[in-house]
Amino acid sequence: MTEQPLSGLYRPSLTLLTDLYQLTMAYGYWRQGMQDREAVFHLYFRKAPFQGGYAVAAGLAYAVDWLENLRFSEDDLTYLGSLRGSKGQPLFEQGFLDYLRELRFTCDVDAVAEGTVVFGNEPLLRIQGPLIQAQLVETALLTLVNFQTLIATKAARIREAVGPNDQILEFGLRRAQGFDGGLSATRAAYLGGADGTSNVLAGQQFGIPVRGTHAHSWVMAFEGEEEAFEKYAAAFPDDSVFLVDTYDTLEGVRNAIKVAERLRAEGHELGGIRLDSGDLTYLSVQARKLLDEAGFPKVRIVASNDLDEQLVTALKLEGARIDTWGIGTKLVTAYDQPALGGVYKLAAMKKEDGSGWQYSIKLSEQIAKTSIPGILQVRRFFGPDGKPVADMLYNTAESLPEQLTIVDPLDATRRRPVQSSEFRELLEPVFRQGRRVLELPTLAESRQKARQEVTALDPSIRRFLNPHTYPVGLEKGLHDFRTQLILEHRPQRPA
Numbered sequence: 001m002t003e004q005p006l007s008g009l010y011r012p013s014l015t016l017l018t019d020l021y022q023l024t025m026a027y028g029y030w031r032q033g034m035q036d037r038e039a040v041f042h043l044y045f046r047k048a049p050f051q052g053g054y055a056v057a058a059g060l061a062y063a064v065d066w067l068e069n070l071r072f073s074e075d076d077l078t079y080l081g082s083l084r085g086s087k088g089q090p091l092f093e094q095g096f097l098d099y100l101r102e103l104r105f106t107c108d109v110d111a112v113a114e115g116t117v118v119f120g121n122e123p124l125l126r127i128q129g130p131l132i133q134a135q136l137v138e139t140a141l142l143t144l145v146n147f148q149t150l151i152a153t154k155a156a157r158i159r160e161a162v163g164p165n166d167q168i169l170e171f172g173l174r175r176a177q178g179f180d181g182g183l184s185a186t187r188a189a190y191l192g193g194a195d196g197t198s199n200v201l202a203g204q205q206f207g208i209p210v211r212g213t214h215a216h217s218w219v220m221a222f223e224g225e226e227e228a229f230e231k232y233a234a235a236f237p238d239d240s241v242f243l244v245d246t247y248d249t250l251e252g253v254r255n256a257i258k259v260a261e262r263l264r265a266e267g268h269e270l271g272g273i274r275l276d277s278g279d280l281t282y283l284s285v286q287a288r289k290l291l292d293e294a295g296f297p298k299v300r301i302v303a304s305n306d307l308d309e310q311l312v313t314a315l316k317l318e319g320a321r322i323d324t325w326g327i328g329t330k331l332v333t334a335y336d337q338p339a340l341g342g343v344y345k346l347a348a349m350k351k352e353d354g355s356g357w358q359y360s361i362k363l364s365e366q367i368a369k370t371s372i373p374g375i376l377q378v379r380r381f382f383g384p385d386g387k388p389v390a391d392m393l394y395n396t397a398e399s400l401p402e403q404l405t406i407v408d409p410l411d412a413t414r415r416r417p418v419q420s421s422e423f424r425e426l427l428e429p430v431f432r433q434g435r436r437v438l439e440l441p442t443l444a445e446s447r448q449k450a451r452q453e454v455t456a457l458d459p460s461i462r463r464f465l466n467p468h469t470y471p472v473g474l475e476k477g478l479h480d481f482r483t484q485l486i487l488e489h490r491p492q493r494p495a
């Protein structure tokens with residue numbers, strides 16, 4: 001598989017892919033002389049999407065590429081220099097623009113590999129370095145990681161519904177959220193479990209297999225359906241899949257069979273038929289019968305029409321005879337949950353005299369929204385069968401006790417001692433002082449990892465309806481410290 005470097009998509013500079021407030025804060029830090037104070041931020045979501053039990057991490061390759069190319073071009077600086085405040089004054093002074101011109105990314109980045117199964121509150125990325133830089137990258141990292149993680153998760157769910165053997169083709173480009181929405185959705189859909197795509201640019205950029213059938217317009221462009229199939233087969237005698245529902249679906253299957261017989265006489269085999277409307281269970285069962293009776297048991301049945309994991313599950317239960325699932329709109333737009341609420345929070349800053357860490361916490365009325373201080377790592381423990389049993393968030397700046405205990409961040413009365421000695425640290429070094437230290441896996445490898453990771457989860461966590469919650473806890477020392485910080489920061493009003 002050939003994979004093009006992502007960089008081609010990103011020229012000229014995408015450094016201004018950010019919110020204005022990142023730049024106004026950066027200017028403020030620079031004016032205060034705080035720009036080089038060392039800071040630690042974490043990127044994480046709080047709740048798995050689609051009311052599901054897990055998410056599949058994705059988007060890191062884009063994030064790495066963006067960080068590696070983080071530079072303010074002359075065009076960027078000219079634009080920033082043209083921005084004006086409410087009294088017509090320049091928003092940013094020249095000295096700051098000169099500072100940005102020389103700015104180079106020097107942070108440490110640790111990240112969870114693409115395709116890893118992740119849960120609420122677990123950092124997918126940890127950025128440590130000069131405050132100004134670690135803050136500036138927030139928006140781009142969120143936009144790149146949130147969307148792809150969302151779509152990879154949706155695709156993984158669709159793969160669960162479809163099962164391991166049928167094909168999933170992603171057909172969503174025409175309904176996607178703009179061109180990059182389409183492109184990154186195709187990448188993430190493949191990573192999460194799709195087998196191919198109709199999106200040719202994604203095929204070129206990422207080496208994803210491109211597949212397809214033909215549209216209704218092809219049939220409508222000829223006098224009759226049979227003639228349309230005949231002419232398509234003339235162009236692609238070994239690669240034809242006929243869309244049979246333009247007029248009458250079962251009549252369409254009969255026309256497809258006639259053309260398939262003529263193809264066979266010339267030494268070719270029809271690839272498949274596609275159903276795109278009506279009762280897909282009934283029609284697929286009838287179509288299978290007609291094809292089998294006519295001696296075409298290997299002709300595949302492709303189905304499309306607003307499918308998602310719930311509909312696929314229903315169709316399978318009803319006994320549909322579908323081999324290939326064409327899935328567009330509901331996959332690439334994550335129709336039932338159009339955004340993953342990933343956030344980027346400051347967790348620690350070096351003390352001004354450099355003598356140690358000063359931890360930060362964002363309070364909320366809801367404990368679920370109160371941030372977790374520390375320089376966090378996620379340790380995943382495995383049972384004797386090699387399957388994950390629990391994840392522990394801990395502060396790498398503190399030493400760990402012999403006996404580990406994890407505490408549920410939402411309910412401190414729920415705790416469990418850690419019994420397993422098998423574990424893996426999920427965050428791995430990607431950048432050290434701005435230099436990339438990790439060779440990224442190929443997209444195909446990340447896709448394989450996603451499948452392995454999802455199938456290693458207990459079925460109770462994988463199911464769609466009211467899945468079990470996978471245990472993710474704070475190491476007890478971190479929990480106690482967080483509680484203490486909350487108490488210190490929360491105003492203690494008299495009763």
Ligand SMILES: Nc1ncnc2c1ncn2[C@@H]1O[C@H](COP(=O)(O)OP(=O)(O)OP(=O)(O)O)[C@@H](O)[C@H]1O
Binds near residue numbers: 304311
């Ligand atoms: N057997 C089935 N069980 C459950 N849902 C089905 C079944 N067959 C099809 N569907 C789904 O029902 C929805 C409506 O399909 P239907 O073809 O009746 O309407 P439509 O999309 O408006 O058709 P058309 O494209 O001809 O306008 C689609 O999302 C389709 O995937």
Ligand SMILES: O=P(O)(O)OC[C@H]1O[C@H](OP(=O)(O)OP(=O)(O)O)[C@H](O)[C@@H]1O
Binds near residue numbers: 326
């Ligand atoms: O339903 P989705 O999951 O979004 O899958 C993509 C849809 O796009 C096409 O329809 P469209 O009506 O755009 O074109 P067509 O004439 O080729 O059917 C195709 O026939 C699918 O129905």
Ligand SMILES: O=C(O)c1cccnc1
Binds near residue numbers: 211213304328
């Ligand atoms: O190739 C197909 O069948 C296809 C492509 C895009 C959208 N719908 C279907």
